[in-house]
Amino acid sequence: MSSSFSFFSLPGNSTWTQGHKNLRKTTGQLIADRKSLDRVFIRPEDENSKKTLVKYMEQILFGLHDFLNRNVGVTDEISLTELAKNYMDVEISDHPQKNLGQVIEDIIKDIAPKAVNVASPYFIGHMTSALPFFMVHLKAITAALNQNVIKMETSKVLAVIERQVLAKIHRLIFKQSHDFYQAHVQNTRTALGAFTSGGTTANMTAMWVARNRLFPPKDDFSSIEEDGLFKAMRVHNTDRVVILVSRRGHYSLRKASGILGLGNKNIIIIDVKPDHTIDTDKLKQIIQDLKQEGRTKIAAIVGIAGATETGTIDPLQEMADICEQEQIHFHVDAAWGGPILLSQTYAHLLSGIERADSVTIDGHKQFYMPMGTGMVYFKNALALDAIAYHARYVNRKGSVDLGIKTLEGSREAACLILDASLKIMGAKGYALMIDHGIETAKAFAEKIDARPEFELVTPPVLNILTYRLVPMVFRQKLKTARGQTRKHLNQELDEINIRIQRIQREAGKSFVSRTRLKLVPEDDFMVVVLRSVIMNPYTTEAILDDILDEQEQIYHQL
Numbered sequence: 001m002s003s004s005f006s007f008f009s010l011p012g013n014s015t016w017t018q019g020h021k022n023l024r025k026t027t028g029q030l031i032a033d034r035k036s037l038d039r040v041f042i043r044p045e046d047e048n049s050k051k052t053l054v055k056y057m058e059q060i061l062f063g064l065h066d067f068l069n070r071n072v073g074v075t076d077e078i079s080l081t082e083l084a085k086n087y088m089d090v091e092i093s094d095h096p097q098k099n100l101g102q103v104i105e106d107i108i109k110d111i112a113p114k115a116v117n118v119a120s121p122y123f124i125g126h127m128t129s130a131l132p133f134f135m136v137h138l139k140a141i142t143a144a145l146n147q148n149v150i151k152m153e154t155s156k157v158l159a160v161i162e163r164q165v166l167a168k169i170h171r172l173i174f175k176q177s178h179d180f181y182q183a184h185v186q187n188t189r190t191a192l193g194a195f196t197s198g199g200t201t202a203n204m205t206a207m208w209v210a211r212n213r214l215f216p217p218k219d220d221f222s223s224i225e226e227d228g229l230f231k232a233m234r235v236h237n238t239d240r241v242v243i244l245v246s247r248r249g250h251y252s253l254r255k256a257s258g259i260l261g262l263g264n265k266n267i268i269i270i271d272v273k274p275d276h277t278i279d280t281d282k283l284k285q286i287i288q289d290l291k292q293e294g295r296t297k298i299a300a301i302v303g304i305a306g307a308t309e310t311g312t313i314d315p316l317q318e319m320a321d322i323c324e325q326e327q328i329h330f331h332v333d334a335a336w337g338g339p340i341l342l343s344q345t346y347a348h349l350l351s352g353i354e355r356a357d358s359v360t361i362d363g364h365k366q367f368y369m370p371m372g373t374g375m376v377y378f379k380n381a382l383a384l385d386a387i388a389y390h391a392r393y394v395n396r397k398g399s400v401d402l403g404i405k406t407l408e409g410s411r412e413a414a415c416l417i418l419d420a421s422l423k424i425m426g427a428k429g430y431a432l433m434i435d436h437g438i439e440t441a442k443a444f445a446e447k448i449d450a451r452p453e454f455e456l457v458t459p460p461v462l463n464i465l466t467y468r469l470v471p472m473v474f475r476q477k478l479k480t481a482r483g484q485t486r487k488h489l490n491q492e493l494d495e496i497n498i499r500i501q502r503i504q505r506e507a508g509k510s511f512v513s514r515t516r517l518k519l520v521p522e523d524d525f526m527v528v529v530l531r532s533v534i535m536n537p538y539t540t541e542a543i544l545d546d547i548l549d550e551q552e553q554i555y556h557q558l
């Protein structure tokens with residue numbers, strides 16, 4: 001153990017924050033008493049103790065260096081079952097067991113090596129990746145300030161900054177007039193959106209608003225929030241409330257329908273066209289069918305801007321036309337694709353998003369924020385009134401607190417991280433990352449096409465693509481195979497691709513994920529495809545070649 005750090009030398013003797021050297025001699029003697037309590041709460045004022053705290057920060061910032069530099073390591077080298085055996089103790093120790101330095105060191109030495117290095121440029125399987133390093137500093141400062149943006153009394157200026165950041169992103173999406181933003185940016189009676197814990201709760205919030213707006217006051221019914229869904233449906237002669245989304249919809253919508261009491265069978269799945277975007281003819285047909293039913297209400301139609309599996313984007317303009325004509329809430333799930341709007345080259349792919357009623361964007365995806373931030377935006381600055389809440393002790397009626405219009409209660413000031421990041425990166429900085437991802441994915445697709453043993457299944461519209469390994473022998477056979485023969489050949493290919501993905505993951509150098517898709521919409525079966533998401537600016541074409549080479553090698557060794 002290096003003695004250059006983790007020696008905490010605040011004045012006084014042994015306790016929670018006692019140094020290692022001391023601890024070694026006095027193991028078991030860490031004690032929790034008033035003195036030690038003071039030591040962990042009182043910020044160090046003298047030079048020595050400040051230095052010590054800085055050392056701990058250094059330990060965190062640079063101690064993970066090795067971890068972040070190695071390969072991916074999602075291996076089963078130590079299986080989850082084996083790992084779990086080391087984490088069976090469920091007792092909380094009476095006495096302090098470790099000081100801060102030790103705890104940090106344990107995390108660096110024992111825990112990080114068994115975690116997944118999502119920062120590796122060889123990790124191209126999921127929507128989680130390397131972060132700009134300043135995010136660590138920004139996360140630290142939000143923790144140091146520990147503001148709670150649920151209300152003004154625990155956040156003050158942060159509540160104002162949150163409004164400003166929300167307005168900036170709202171403007172990026174909806175491009176309303178200067179006057180509109182001047183009227184709303186700091187208007188405490190309206191809300192342009194809300195920060196959430198992720199895309200799931202953002203979608204949930206949007207569906208919550210959409211559901212409530214379906215049931216306006218009528219007779220002795222005032223609102224769903226007050227009278228409940230059952231009365232709403234009775235008073236409004238409704239049997240069923242549905243949400244329409246394509247087959248590529250994210251399962252958070254199903255969770256939303258569960259929580260909102262709609263039932264997830266009432267998420268009506270619309271088929272996709274061969275390019276995996278929603279089939280709008282089928283969408284129109286289903287809307288007509290539902291209208292015939294009479295007692296069914298459509299809460300929302302959801303367009304996807306960057307589908308989780310394929311990265312594909314629904315025809316948002318056409319969907320907006322349909323929603324406008326049918327007077328249906330149009331939600332765009334841009335959890336993944338939203339930040340594309342910052343790219344001058346690719347923003348046009350999201351054309352039509354400005355006509356949505358609500359939009360979800362994840363902060364912890366392509367805004368490259370640390371885990372735990374989503375956002376939901378509403379074109380109408382009064383839309384969130386449909387879910388406004390008041391608690392006597394927190395936010396009184398007429399309150400200007402942000403917590404009255406969010407699903408979450410207490411929240412960290414994630415706005416500070418996004419605001420700072422937008423300042424540090426600028427739209428151009430973000431565009432560099434976004435353009436790199438899309439262009440590298442396109443180059444990757446060409447590489448896949450050029451290799452005789454690979455088949456590109458979904459070409460990248462954004463920075464996500466799927467493909468599979470199809471050995472030459474299968475290629476020949478598939479050319480003429482029909483019906484059951486074709487299905488069986490594909491099942492064999494599924495086996496091969498599952499094994500390749502697994503073995504590559506086990507080797508711990510690279511990681512692509514896998515999912516199942518229909519090759520053509522008419523198929524009654526799905527095939528296994530390898531999925532890659534390219535968002536790390538250090539994922540180069542050479543790395544992608546390595547990954548394909550490795551997959552080929554694995555196949556030939558099978």
Ligand SMILES: *Cc1c(COP(=O)(O)O)cnc(C)c1O
Pocket residue numbers: 127197198199200201203250252304306307308333334335336362374
């Ligand atoms: C990731 C994602 C979500 C869910 O977001 P979480 O942050 O994981 O809750 C929803 N929709 C789409 C399209 C996504 O890609």
